[in-house]
Amino acid sequence: METKKAVVLSGVRPTGDLHLGNYFGAILNYVKMQNDYDCYFMVADLHSLTTHPDTSGLKNHIQRVIATFLAAGIDPEKATLYCQSHLRTTGELYLYLNMLAYKGELEKTATFKEKARQQPDNVNAGLLTYPVLMAADILIHKAHFVPVGKDQEQHIEMARNFAKRFNHRYGEVFPEPEAFNYSHDLLKIPSLDGSGKMSKSVNENATIYLSDNDDTIRKKIMKAKTDAGPQQPNSPMPDYVENIFHLMELVSENSTVSQFRQSYNDCSIRYGDMKKQLAEDMIRFISPIRKKMEDILADEVLLKKVMEHGAAKANEHADQTLAEVRKAMRLNYFI
């Protein structure tokens, strides 16, 4: 008998084009995991409504995320790709989980506090219960592993807590999901200006998108913050220089990185040369993905087919979980 593979679920919000942080924090893991696990990857359009209520560009953004998934190497025959709002069962599970989530813990969530600060005029209940919807996304597939970047770690811990509370109250239904990255530590790809992480819709000039053309990549990298260089051998490295090395480690040869580290330590480093090298290596890495993405985006029929196929598979799987949930909760009175 074939042993059942562990289940993986993850999602990306369609709030803009995907960037290097999304790629290394999440998508690269998706591509590797699709061979070993039963994978579900979705576009979290409902989550994006908590911060981006204007839906006029949503269809296009969803298509761009799916096209990026495919261009990065996700195979829709191996992994199930779908759009969050195509699964109605998630909404029902979200409702049940809301009764197990406490106002106090939701208010303490770091992302809630940050978003409430960013949009004081729109601190909606969806923002408060964002981690509950995320838990519903994960638990509706009974996922074991959730590949995400460091910024999502707290949300996964909350999903574990909601799963435990459900199991404790109604009986064992859910596995306790765990955040996952192949490199063991969850990643946080820094922005080019040294302030925080690369992010889809904040500070576009300090974020490298997978859709950026060669010139844009060059310009952004050449503008990254540096200084006059170290004055003493083996000086401690300022954060913004460490960030440039960090990006270089992602896309350049090991020997290139060590050569620049060496020149930093002996104070001979020229940041201009380092950034030029990084820009060329970045372009070599990004341009094939961008070109594939453009081809896929031109094929609306393919995109539609992938999403329909994914929605059917995801719904079938989620329906089974919801039936178990209702049974465990004794909500199936007349059947």
Ligand code: ADP
């Ligand atoms: P963003 O924060 O740019 O809007 P999302 O919130 O949709 O992106 O995140 C999608 C995935 O990419 C999540 O798993 C998230 O943890 C990961 N991610 C986003 N930004 C980064 C980053 N700078 N470094 C590492 N992972 C990231």
Ligand code: TRP
């Ligand atoms: N909140 C995640 C983010 O901003 C996106 C997301 C929604 C997600 N549902 C999920 C990620 C379920 C993992 C699992 O990045």
